[in-house]
Amino acid sequence: LPVMRDDDDGGLALIERLDRLLPQTQCGQCGYPGCRPYAEAMSRNEAGVDQCPPGGDAGARALAHALGVPARPYDRSRGTHKPTQVAVVVEADCIGCTKCIQACPVDAIIGGAKHMHVVIEPLCTGCELCLPACPVDCIKLENASGSATGWAAWSDAAAQTARTRYASGTQRRQRETDEHAARLEAKTQTKLANLAEHSQHTDPVVLDHKRQII
Numbered sequence: 001l002p003v004m005r006d007d008d009d010g011g012l013a014l015i016e017r018l019d020r021l022l023p024q025t026q027c028g029q030c031g032y033p034g035c036r037p038y039a040e041a042m043s044r045n046e047a048g049v050d051q052c053p054p055g056g057d058a059g060a061r062a063l064a065h066a067l068g069v070p071a072r073p074y075d076r077s078r079g080t081h082k083p084t085q086v087a088v089v090v091e092a093d094c095i096g097c098t099k100c101i102q103a104c105p106v107d108a109i110i111g112g113a114k115h116m117h118v119v120i121e122p123l124c125t126g127c128e129l130c131l132p133a134c135p136v137d138c139i140k141l142e143n144a145s146g147s148a149t150g151w152a153a154w155s156d157a158a159a160q161t162a163r164t165r166y167a168s169g170t171q172r173r174q175r176e177t178d179e180h181a182a183r184l185e186a187k188t189q190t191k192l193a194n195l196a197e198h199s200q201h202t203d204p205v206v207l208d209h210k211r212q213i214i
Contacts, residue, residue: 014043014066014067015036015039015040015043016039017066018038018039018042018043018063018066018067019035019036019039019163020159021055021059021062021063021066022035022038022039022052022055022059022063022159023035023052023054023055023059023125023150023151023154023159024125024154024158024159024160024162024163024166025054025125025126025127025162026105026106026125026127026162026166027053027054027079027105027125027126027127027128027129028105028127028129029051029052029053029054029078029079030047030051030052030078031047031051031078032047033105034105034166034170035163035166036163036166036167038051038052042063042067048072048075049063049064049067049069049071049072050072050073050074050075051074051075051078052074052078053074053075053076053078053079053080053081054079054081054150055074055081055150055151056074056081056149056150057073057074057081058150058151059074059150059151060072060073060074081149081150082149083143083144083145083146083147083148083149083153084125084126084143084144084145084148084149084153084154085126085128085141085142085143085144086119086121086124086126086141086142086144087100087108087109087119087124087126087128087130087131087139087140087141088119088121088139088140088141088142089109089116089117089118089119089138089139090138090139090140091116093136093137093138094111094116094117094136094138095114095135095136095138096111096112096113096114096115096116096117097113097134097135097136098111098112098113098117099133099134099135100117100130100133100134100139101117102133103129103130103132103133104127104129104130104169105125105127105129105166105169105170106123106124106125106127106162106165106166106169107123107165107168107169108120108123108124108125108165109130119139121144122158123161123162123165125162126141126144128141
């Protein structure tokens with residue numbers, strides 16, 4: 001159980017301690033986009049300790065212990081505490097749309113556009129976020145831990161890998177978003193600078209109005 005690791009945290013900040021007690025599925029069932037944001041919210045008293053179905057009741061107790069608050073069972077309305085799962089792409093049905101690749105929080109799916117995608121099973125956290133993203137329902141989940149759940153089915157090594165890949169993936173996606181925005185801004189500025197050349201209008205008032213809209 002994660003509570004057994006609490007004494008090993010030493011001088012780590014509270015956020016780090018809370019993040020280490022989470023299974024790093026990055027599934028979002030807690031209401032936050034990943035385990036780290038959830039840990040940050042708990043450290044600010046903005047989220048309860050009962051919001052992580054993958055961690056189950058044992059995980060909720062461990063979080064309560066770290067925060068020094070009363071323990072309570074995890075919130076069943078957020079999802080089911082179950083064995084670890086891995087996603088598998090049904091080859092014959094995959095259309096290579098890349099939507100599952102975009103949805104995976106730990107970059108555990110590879111493949112090119114219009115080519116079959118493949119899940120790298122050791123990296124998959126079973127978050128299920130690829131399921132609703134797939135337009136042809138070609139992804140299924142398989143049990144990866146038998147009857148074991150929570151930290152009995154998850155290891156520190158697997159958690160660290162998922163944590164690292166989630167962080168790097170988040171940074172990459174933000175960088176790509178920023179670069180895309182920068183390209184759009186540059187294109188917009190070019191259009192603004194040469195609006196008269198690209199417009200069928202010649203009236204300065206009309207052109208100024210179009211600039212304001214852009």
